[in-house]
Amino acid sequence: MILKEPIFCRKPVYEVRAGLKEPVKVALTGDWHVSYIVSKKQRKLMAERLREIRPDVIILQGDLFDTPKSFLDSTLTAELKKTLELCAKIAPTVMVLGNHDQLLARHGSPKTHSDFLSRVWPGAVSEWRKICRETGVKLLIDDWFEVKGLRIFGFYQDAETYYLAPGATVRMEDFKRMKRAIKELASEDMLKPEEGKVHWFAAHAPIGELYRMKELRSFDVFSFGHTHGGCVPIGLDVLEDLCGGHWGLIAPFKRLFPARFMRGREIVNGKASYIVNTGMVMTQECAPKPLQYLNFLKAAEVTEVVVR
Ligand SMILES: [Fe+2]
Ligand SMILES: [Fe+2]
Structure with missing residues (x-):
């Protein structure tokens, strides 16, 4: 099965005023899900x-x-490398790992579409380190990258086992490990606001608790992918944090919940931009009707953020 060709790419543009000497233009993309079912288009x-x-x-x-x-x-590896190299040629490129970048397809073959009831592949992180070195992309695992005063911190959410019932487990994003990494960086004074520097937080799954952490209160931007269609509104994200999953799937039609905070930008902590990029996969145009109306099947997008 191959999904239908996408026909357009959404182009949201946001401006963040944070006090940089010269503006920095950031492009956000992700959720490519390179596989045999996803079109290269x-x-x-x-x-x-x-x-x-x-x-x-x-x-x-x-x-x-x-x-x-x-x-x-x-x-598929060649295809992934080509796309990473292409990005690295356009501009310095950093990446964070997603849940799919670590999960092993349940049925074994690389041609099989993966699912969330999968096991973690132990070799995933070292393979990603290798491929990033080869393609000139910086992999951020509790690390940061600075460009013209903009400090982008990238964190790793590994998968954690949740027990649904005896013998039934599911692996979700692990917030506890990331929280420890954030606290550790903070204890080394690495997250302290600095004159002329702007702090940007990047991780895969939008976890509401993150922007509420006191260590991240001074951050100006939080960016995420993962939900494809967008995440649940503020308030309901607390419930989602409790159950451990962060899916766009549970916000179908963009009508079940108020439209705000589904995707795009929201302001949190009084000033910070909380941006969710829907990525390039599972676009509305790719899916047969009526699936294309589902929230997780939204148009592909590349988000532009101008930080001043
Ligand atoms: Fe994804
Ligand atoms: Fe994901």
Whole structure:
């Protein structure tokens, strides 16, 4: 099965006023889900949009492979590398790992679409380190990258096992590990606001609790991917944090909940931009009717953020 070709790419543009001497243009993309069921056309659209933006830095929000087992498949690995190299040629590129970048397809073959009831592939992180070195992309695992005063901190959400019932487990995003990493960086004074510097937080799944952490209160931007269609509104994200999953799937039709905070930008902590990029996969145009009306099947997008 291959999904239908996408026909357009949304182009949201946001401005963040944070006190930088000169503006920095950031492009956000991710959720490529490179696999046999996803058309290459969406990455072509992405490349066109990235060239149009001419960013100072590109942030890849994770889920670039549909399953890391695709590292064993030379065609898919070559495709992924080509796309990463293309980004790195356009601008310095950083990435965070998504849940799909670590989860192993349940049924074993790289041709199988992965799912959330999968196991973690132990070799995933070292494979990603290798591929990032080869393609000139900086992998941010509790680390940061600075461009013209903009400090982008990227964090790793590993998958944690949740027990649904005896013998039934599901792996979700692990917030506890990331929280520890944030507190550790804070204890080394690495997250302290500094004159002329702007702090940007990047991770894969939008977890509401993050922006409420006191260590991150001074951050000006939080950016995420993962939900494809957008996440649940503020308030309900607390419930979602409790159950451990952060899916766009539970906000269907963009009508079940108020429209705000589904995707795009929201202001949190009184001044910070909380931006959710829907990524390049599972676009409305790709899906057959009536699936295209579902919230997780929204148009592909590359988000442009101008930080001043
Ligand atoms: Fe994804
Ligand atoms: Fe994801």
